[in-house]
Amino acid sequence: MADPQELAVREKKELVGKEEKTVPGRxxxxxxxxxxxxxxxxxxxxxxxxxxxxxxxxxxxxxxxxDGQIDFKKYEGMEPVYTEYNVGHxxxxxxxxxxxxxxxxxxxxxxxxLTLTLPKTKEAQPRRISIG
Amino acid sequence: MALFPDPFDTASTLQQALDTFRASRWLAPGxxxxxxxxxxxxxxxxxxxxxxxEVPGIKKSDLDVQVKGNxxxxxxxxSVNYTEKASLHRRERLAGRFDRAVTLPIEIDPxxxxxxxxxxxxxxxxxxxxxxKPKSIQVA
Numbered sequence: 001m002a003d004p005q006e007l008a009v010r011e012k013k014e015l016v017g018k019e020e021k022t023v024p025g026r027x028x029x030x031x032x033x034x035x036x037x038x039x040x041x042x043x044x045x046x047x048x049x050x051x052x053x054x055x056x057x058x059x060x061x062x063x064x065x066x067d068g069q070i071d072f073k074k075y076e077g078m079e080p081v082y083t084e085y086n087v088g089h090x091x092x093x094x095x096x097x098x099x100x101x102x103x104x105x106x107x108x109x110x111x112x113x114l115t116l117t118l119p120k121t122k123e124a125q126p127r128r129i130s131i132g
Numbered sequence: 133m134a135l136f137p138d139p140f141d142t143a144s145t146l147q148q149a150l151d152t153f154r155a156s157r158w159l160a161p162g163x164x165x166x167x168x169x170x171x172x173x174x175x176x177x178x179x180x181x182x183x184x185x186e187v188p189g190i191k192k193s194d195l196d197v198q199v200k201g202n203x204x205x206x207x208x209x210x211s212v213n214y215t216e217k218a219s220l221h222r223r224e225r226l227a228g229r230f231d232r233a234v235t236l237p238i239e240i241d242p243x244x245x246x247x248x249x250x251x252x253x254x255x256x257x258x259x260x261x262x263x264x265k266p267k268s269i270q271v272a
Contacts, residue, residue, distance in 0.1 A: 112252015
């Protein structure tokens with residue numbers, strides 16, 4: 001990597017969904033990186049403040065949906081005096097183009113970053129054909 | 133005064149309160165200056181103050197927290213690494229270095245400051261210095 005850049009602050013994007021939520025609280029869009037290798041698709045999401053037990057990952061009809069809930073109980077008894085960011089749940093969904101082996105999906109949460117490894121099915125992997 | 137009397141709407145009450153205090157000049161830009169990352173929220177709990185910063189993807193070893201007098205400095209680097217072979221479809225996460233210093237409008241006890249990093253957030257517990265605490269005076 002080149003000379004490291006100075007990090008800039010970005011305003012969180014509030015999610016405007018098609019469906020409305022019945023529970024109170026705002027939802028934000030986690031910053032996401034997606035990259036692909038020959039055998040897997042990797043989705044990396046930033047969800048600061050979300051604990052392992054509060055992450056829900058669902059894959060249905062080729063739609064991957066990730067929900068990260070914030071535990072607001074931690075903020076009880078605390079009175080804000082100065083704020084630069086808002087705190088809210090995270091949610092985002094993606095339509096997957098490749099065939100994924102659902103049983104082998106792996107998820108890891110470390111330092112507020114969720115890494116999902118979605119292995120491609122054998123049929124979806126590129127195959128090299130040698131000329132005989 | 134309890135800010136969150138009903139646990140059921142803690143979420144929306146807190147979020148509204150956070151928006152309200154956005155305009156507060158509590159941490160006005162001072163001569164200590166520096167960067168603006170990471171974003172911080174400041175809370176009061178009793179006599180003491182708590183700063184919570186969002187630092188997703190930054191390892192504890194890459195975070196440097198310094199306290200000098202009433203100034204707190206947060207510096208470090210954030211790296212985003214992927215294998216060379218991977219083809220990137222979407223790239224929204226940013227990497228880079230940061231160095232931010234803030235000066236608090238209260239006196240803190242520098243020896244009592246505690247830092248805790250968990251799930252991509254950094255919490256700094258700042259106990260107010262004894263001599264800075266308000267004292268009640270008996271009316272004779």
